[in-house]
Amino acid sequence: MIRFILSRLLQAIVVIYVIATVVFFMMKAVPGGPFSQERNVSPYILEKIQEQYGLNDPLFAQYKNFMWDLTPKKLNLTKLLTFDLKGGLGIDFGYSFRYEGRTVNQLIKESFPVSLELGLYALLLASTIGITAGTIAALNQNRFWDYFPMSLTMAGICIPSFVVAPILVLIFGFWVPEAIRLPILFWEPPYEAGFFERASYKILPAVTLAFYYTASLSRLTRGSMLEVMNQDFIRTARAKGLSERAVVVKHGLRAGMIPVISYLGPVAAHLITGSFIVETIFMLPGLGRHLINAALNRDYTLIMGTVLLYATLLILLNLAVDVVLALLNPKEKLSLKNS
Amino acid sequence: MDHGTDSTEIRSPWEESWLRLKKNRLSVAGFIVFTLITLLCLAAPLISLHDPNEMDMVYGPKAPTTEHWFGTDTHGRDLFARTLHGGRISIAVGFASTVVALTIGIAWGSTAGFIGGWLDAIMMRIVDILYSLPFIIFVILLMTLFERSMLLLFIAIGFVEWLTLARIVRGQIVHLKTMPYIEAASCLGVHPVAIVFKHLVPNLIGPVIVYATLTVPAVMLLESALSFLGLGVQPPDSSWGSLINDGAEKIKSYPWLLVFPSIFFSTTLFALNFIGDGLRDALDPKSSN
Numbered sequence A: 001m002i003r004f005i006l007s008r009l010l011q012a013i014v015v016i017y018v019i020a021t022v023v024f025f026m027m028k029a030v031p032g033g034p035f036s037q038e039r040n041v042s043p044y045i046l047e048k049i050q051e052q053y054g055l056n057d058p059l060f061a062q063y064k065n066f067m068w069d070l071t072p073k074k075l076n077l078t079k080l081l082t083f084d085l086k087g088g089l090g091i092d093f094g095y096s097f098r099y100e101g102r103t104v105n106q107l108i109k110e111s112f113p114v115s116l117e118l119g120l121y122a123l124l125l126a127s128t129i130g131i132t133a134g135t136i137a138a139l140n141q142n143r144f145w146d147y148f149p150m151s152l153t154m155a156g157i158c159i160p161s162f163v164v165a166p167i168l169v170l171i172f173g174f175w176v177p178e179a180i181r182l183p184i185l186f187w188e189p190p191y192e193a194g195f196f197e198r199a200s201y202k203i204l205p206a207v208t209l210a211f212y213y214t215a216s217l218s219r220l221t222r223g224s225m226l227e228v229m230n231q232d233f234i235r236t237a238r239a240k241g242l243s244e245r246a247v248v249v250k251h252g253l254r255a256g257m258i259p260v261i262s263y264l265g266p267v268a269a270h271l272i273t274g275s276f277i278v279e280t281i282f283m284l285p286g287l288g289r290h291l292i293n294a295a296l297n298r299d300y301t302l303i304m305g306t307v308l309l310y311a312t313l314l315i316l317l318n319l320a321v322d323v324v325l326a327l328l329n330p331k332e333k334l335s336l337k338n339s
Numbered sequence B: 001m002d003h004g005t006d007s008t009e010i011r012s013p014w015e016e017s018w019l020r021l022k023k024n025r026l027s028v029a030g031f032i033v034f035t036l037i038t039l040l041c042l043a044a045p046l047i048s049l050h051d052p053n054e055m056d057m058v059y060g061p062k063a064p065t066t067e068h069w070f071g072t073d074t075h076g077r078d079l080f081a082r083t084l085h086g087g088r089i090s091i092a093v094g095f096a097s098t099v100v101a102l103t104i105g106i107a108w109g110s111t112a113g114f115i116g117g118w119l120d121a122i123m124m125r126i127v128d129i130l131y132s133l134p135f136i137i138f139v140i141l142l143m144t145l146f147e148r149s150m151l152l153l154f155i156a157i158g159f160v161e162w163l164t165l166a167r168i169v170r171g172q173i174v175h176l177k178t179m180p181y182i183e184a185a186s187c188l189g190v191h192p193v194a195i196v197f198k199h200l201v202p203n204l205i206g207p208v209i210v211y212a213t214l215t216v217p218a219v220m221l222l223e224s225a226l227s228f229l230g231l232g233v234q235p236p237d238s239s240w241g242s243l244i245n246d247g248a249e250k251i252k253s254y255p256w257l258l259v260f261p262s263i264f265f266s267t268t269l270f271a272l273n274f275i276g277d278g279l280r281d282a283l284d285p286k287s288s289n
Helices: A002-029 A043-052 A059-069 A085-089 A104-139 A144-158 A161-175 A195-229 A232-239 A244-273 A276-282 A287-297 A300-328 A330-338 B013-023 B025-042 B079-115 B117-131 B135-145 B150-177 B180-187 B192-228 B240-249 B256-283
Strands: none
Touching: A002 A059, A002 A300, A002 B135, A085 A104, A104 A144, A104 A195, A104 A244, A104 A276, A104 A287, A104 A300, A144 A195, A144 B256, A161 A195, A161 A276, A161 B192, A161 B240, A161 B256, A195 A244, A195 A276, A232 A244, A244 A300, A276 A287, A287 A300, A287 B135, A300 B135, B013 B025, B013 B256, B025 B079, B025 B256, B079 B117, B079 B150, B079 B192, B079 B240, B079 B256, B117 B150, B135 B150, B135 B192, B150 B192, B180 B192, B192 B240, B192 B256, B240 B256
16 A cells, blocks of 8 residues: 555656646747736846846756756645745745746745635535435436436536626625625625624635536436445345435445545545636635736746646645545455555 | 337347437437527528627617617627627537547547557556646646637647547457457458458447537537636637626626526537437447346
């Protein structure tokens, strides 16, 4: 098991460096630097700016510096837990090209917790509702409680979040009675507020983000549970007189959850790193919105920082899922022991 | 399968699939709806009386009338014309990018599957690794760094969607290669090329068609998300994604700007998903009993 994890970790590190290299040379290959679009800049000032960002060094030196800057040089967990990449790992993505005087590390430190929090709320929503709905549908196959939730999930898959969001905004921001209206923009109230008011700001973004994944999780759960509930060991469990509840919970769900858990990993990764549409719509100060703004503004250092952070997160989350799956699956466990 | 009615009639597997597909009402409905929307979009210049980019600032945004069926946007442009023309782009991107994904996926998967051995191991390992990458972010990156164009959009999206297909094709080929009838054919001295085209390809087409129909809506979703963020189709062109973006900003004052493009977009996605599901049930021999 440890060998399996180690080899995958090693592979992950190689992949991350390859990504960094590809992104680095992609950016260098693009004609015109990040500042070439600036108007009314004298050649002298442009030269100075280029020099300050190290853009005049030979390409190989730039590459070497860059690779060294993003290599972890120490490990300080308490600082890392506050998303301080410089203090925690010694990684330095440098200054942002567009946010003057701000480092990419600072921007990440401020905005990543927002994306993480939003992603976790959405994950919680999607997995509880999705798995429950899918199980109910599977246990009522071809009856009302199958057709009803399943037609809703089709809507969840076909109506994208950028259509859902404005509709939710219209309903919960304008149409409902004043007393239960929800905030339709931003992540925090602009002033000191109580718990419920602060929480109310999270509802619409989290629901919007969870929408699609709730639907796909419940479809997956339904399919998997249907397959499991028709198998021999379920019949055996029923034959030995277990209550239906015990059959479903102890035998059905345990086997039926394996594909769902393997899907939850990518879902978690997508919810945490893929919230840029929701962040853009609700104007949340998250990392996803920084990524989009950086992309629109050609803020190269910020793009590099966000892309690498996202890639690393996705790869580590996928690795975690593989490990959990290996631990859950008796066959896999055996083959790992023997190898 | 339909055993009872006429046992003397022998049907080919394709006929069997066709019959199963025809019985699936949802996917027949999906097929009709999708064809209608596509025809409507293709015939846009003939149907709509207005130019999609013709502005009338004085007229401004107005709710639907008999003159402008879907109303007009803030620049006084006819929304009906814009929705149909946007649909052309969305559907075109959907199909073109799927073709890109199909080409790469089939080439990659079949090479790995046929040759096997260490090449197969390396090629599929690359697919595994690419799976774990934030590909949407790479698409955003591509659309940012290079001159945004439709061609780049096709290619960027196609590059994201080929991975699953490569796995499906490779799995199918590895499975088929070991089947006794392939062995029998090669023992009888059938030329390898003939084996590929006579025996392997017909067995591959089913899963590829199913996956391709399910890729089209996924691609359209990706395109519209990019256009929604301003990274996809560039003005004055519009796709359903950019129209929805426009409408979402003004939903309070001019709700029709969101309503009509969204209805077209979501209906198309519904239809394509139903067609895909129906095809999967029809073409998968295991589902027949």
